[in-house]
Amino acid sequence: MPRRGRKRKRIVREADEGLVIEENASTRTHKINVGDPEATTAASASAAPEQASDGSSAVSSPVRRPYYKRAVIEVNSxxxxxxxxxxxxxxxxxxxxxxxxxxxxAKRRRHLKLITLELAPRFSCLGSPRSGSTRESMEETVLKTAKVVLGLSSYIDGNLLKRASGFLIDWDKESKTATVLTSALLIRTNSPSMDEWLAKDExxxxAKVHVHLLDKNDTTVTAELVHYHRHYNFALFKIKMDLEAQIPSFNTEVQFDQEIFVLGRDVNRNLIVNRGGVVHKGPSGFERHHHMFIGCEVDECCLGGSVIDLDGQFLRxxxxxxxxxxxxxxxxLKCLHILKKHDYIPRLHTGMKFSAIKFLDPVVKEKLSRKCNIDAGLIVTEVSYGSVAEKVGIRIGDVVESWNGELISTTLELENFLLRKCEEHxxxxxxxxxxVETLVSLFLY
Structure with a gap:
């Protein structure tokens, strides 16, 4: 039924084309109409009804954006x-x-709060048309793994310390207890030095750690710290939860230049997806020997997040x-295995830092091969004062070719070797x- 009201000599009425607001004057009329702007007069516009009680402000009502046309006085060249x-x-x-x-x-803002109409907080790498013919399979892999990727936050005396991501690596069906793996930086308060080898991080x-679950109610639970390791920079937490998803397996074979996805969660539990590759380089003198690198930008919230291959297996x-x-x-996996057997994770200290010949520029590698007949190994870049290495005469510039007869070409391989020796010990x-006695084969420069 038509509705009528008066305000400032206006008549508000409903017509077939929508709401019309017009001046109550016989000599001149401006209209605000709902409908095709091309089908209205030059001074027309559309609008939503004035009162919420008429139903137009409900989320399900039609969305009609107001507009009005102004007469064109002049058009230049x-x-x-x-x-x-x-x-x-x-x-x-x-x-x-x-x-x-x-x-x-206001109505559009209400609409955009609906999950079905919500705009993506960020565009993932899979949202690009350039994803190609493999997009569907990659998307399926990412969405399957995302079910076990969670957001975490840490607090001290009620104040936020850090936000991070993590992922489930175990779940006990009987006790409904899950194990979450994340970065130990979640509970780090201070890092006074860029040199990680100085171990000055605090x-x-x-710290109180919350894990933000992915259920419909957006449940947050308090986590219990099981173990954290300063050197390898990981932390394990236990939480109580129901789990319907399957925990992906681990793939221990990491290939340089391998294509990967980095998954994490932002503060609103939204999934973060970054796509890149494993960079062909080794750590610097300030970085741990086990570090590897990703060739893409990674969101800060992805700290502790999972890196998966195209099959959805956890790589790192x-x-x-x-x-x-x-x-x-x-x-x-080796750390978790040793922790389960012995309740702690020791490390062998060699008293040396290394860089791998494998990551040198080809020009330098060719010269090393030509002058020294060396094609692989670890170059000694630092020897600790008073260490066994110094006492036996190892100096900067020497090359360690093998450990206990095993050829080691990268610092990551060395770290794996040392962990195996720790377990045996x-x-x-x-x-x-x-x-621990270890036999090394050296090229003395």
Missing amino acids: WGDETLEPLSNIDPAILDAYEEHEAKYN FVPH MVTHPEMIMFISSAII LDNGDGIDSN
Whole structure:
């Protein structure tokens, strides 16, 4: 039924083409109409009804954006139009336009809160048409793995310390207890030095950690710290939860230049997807020997997030998103294995830092091969004062070609070798602060 009301000599009525607001004057009329702007008069516009009670402000009602046309006074040679001044339009019409524009915008904001109409907070790498014919399979892989990727946050005395991501690596069906793997930086309070080898980072194991689940109610649970490791920069937490998703397996074979996805969660639990590759380079003198690198930008919230291959298997975990570093799953699995057997994870200290010949420029590698007959190995870049290495005469510039007869070509391979030696040492009944004999083959420069 038509509705009538009066305000500033206006008549508000409903017509077939929509709401019409017009000046109550016989000599001149401006209209605000709903409908095709091309089908209205030169001074027409559309608007939403004034009262919420008429149903137009409901989320399910039609969305009608107000508009009005102004008469074209002049068109220059470039095609630019000069419109009639706003002073020619009755103020009541302009007031009505602003009023209904506000209602329209409020309605659009309500619509955009619906999950089905919500705009993506960010565009993932899979949203690009350039994803190609493999997009569907890659999207399926990412969405399947995303079910076990969670957001975490840490607090000290109620104040936010850090936000990070993590992922489930185990779930006990009977106790409904899950294990979450993330970065130990989640509970780090201070990092006074860029040199990680100085081990000056400060951690707070008593920090309160929340894990933000992915259920319909957006449940948040408090996590219990199981273990954290300063050197390898990972932390394990236990939480209570139901789980319907399958936990993906680990792939310990990491290939340089391999294509990968980095998954994490932002503060609103939205999935973050970054796509890149494993960079063909080794760590610097300030970085741990087990670090590897990702060739793409990684969001800060992806700290502790999972790095997966195109089959959805876990390859590694992001340890430093700013420096785009990660730790391989081979190191993680070996650490978890030793932790389960012996309740702690020791490390062998060689007293040396290395860089791999493998990552040198080909020009330098060719010269090394030509002059020294060396094609692979680890170049000694630093020897600790008073270490066994210094005492036996190892110096900067020397090349370690093998360890216990095993050829080692990267610092990651060395870290895996040292972890194996640690496990063997513990299995033999030896403990922390004991010595391990290792035979190295050297090229003395």
